[in-house]
Amino acid sequence: DQQVKQNSPSLSVQEGRISILNCDYTNSMFDYFLWYKKYPAEGPTFLISISSIKDKNEDGRFTVFLNKSAKHLSLHIVPSQPGDSAVYFCAASTGKLIFGQGTTLQVKP
Amino acid sequence: NAGVTQTPKFQVLKTGQSMTLQCAQDMNHEYMSWYRQDPGMGLRLIHYSVGAGITDQGEVPNGYNVSRSTTEDFPLRLLSAAPSQTSVYFCASTNRVLTGELFFGEGSRLTVL
Numbered sequence: 001d002q003q004v005k006q007n008s009p010s011l012s013v014q015e016g017r018i019s020i021l022n023c024d025y026t027n028s029m030f031d032y033f034l035w036y037k038k039y040p041a042e043g044p045t046f047l048i049s050i051s052s053i054k055d056k057n058e059d060g061r062f063t064v065f066l067n068k069s070a071k072h073l074s075l076h077i078v079p080s081q082p083g084d085s086a087v088y089f090c091a092a093s094t095g096k097l098i099f100g101q102g103t104t105l106q107v108k109p
Numbered sequence: 110n111a112g113v114t115q116t117p118k119f120q121v122l123k124t125g126q127s128m129t130l131q132c133a134q135d136m137n138h139e140y141m142s143w144y145r146q147d148p149g150m151g152l153r154l155i156h157y158s159v160g161a162g163i164t165d166q167g168e169v170p171n172g173y174n175v176s177r178s179t180t181e182d183f184p185l186r187l188l189s190a191a192p193s194q195t196s197v198y199f200c201a202s203t204n205r206v207l208t209g210e211l212f213f214g215e216g217s218r219l220t221v222l
Contacts, residue, residue: 031208032208043113044211044213049208091209093208095206099153100151
């Protein structure tokens with residue numbers, strides 16, 4: 001029973017364009033939603049989060065949107081840069097953190 | 110500041126062998142957890158601890174044991190390794206349990222033959 005799902009295993013975008021990564025969840029009790037970024041041979045690092053009482057949070061080039069009625073969140077990266085190429089995990093928290101399967105983003109120069 | 114340190118980084122075991130993955134953090138975090146990462150499965154929570162002397166099961170606890178005798182250390186024990194436990198293991202800690210902002214170690218790659 002996957003409570004957090006990322007249905008797109010991979011995404012490829014051109015440098016300078018927008019990257020949109022999507023995530024769906026099933027548990028309406030989640031308090032916080034987060035995005036983590038992971039480079040090969042490294043541990044995941046926290047990128048951005050959003051509380052369940054908000055619908056948008058922005059940090060520089062990264063914006064997370066939350067649609068509670070659809071149980072859907074997305075991460076927008078504008079503009080995308082080659083250094084953004086990594087695996088992105090969405091996660092949801094009720095005091096313990098549950099992760100999605102990850103989406104591999106490739107930003108082409 | 111070392112952060113979260115995991116040892117060993119790589120390990121090969123034979124089926125049935127036991128071993129312990131070590132995790133230590135120097136940030137005085139109360140919450141610590143273990144995840145495994147498998148292709149197509151993302152990061153799955155194995156066990157977690159909200160403080161010394163307290164542990165609980167995550168999504169995939171079978172075949173693993175944990176203990177938390179100190180705030181700094183949270184070892185993960187494989188009692189009788191199986192090929193299905195071949196994975197990359199990550200330890201993480203935080204003092205922000207509700208918001209979920211975890212600090213991860215670099216990972217331990219385990220292969221069970």
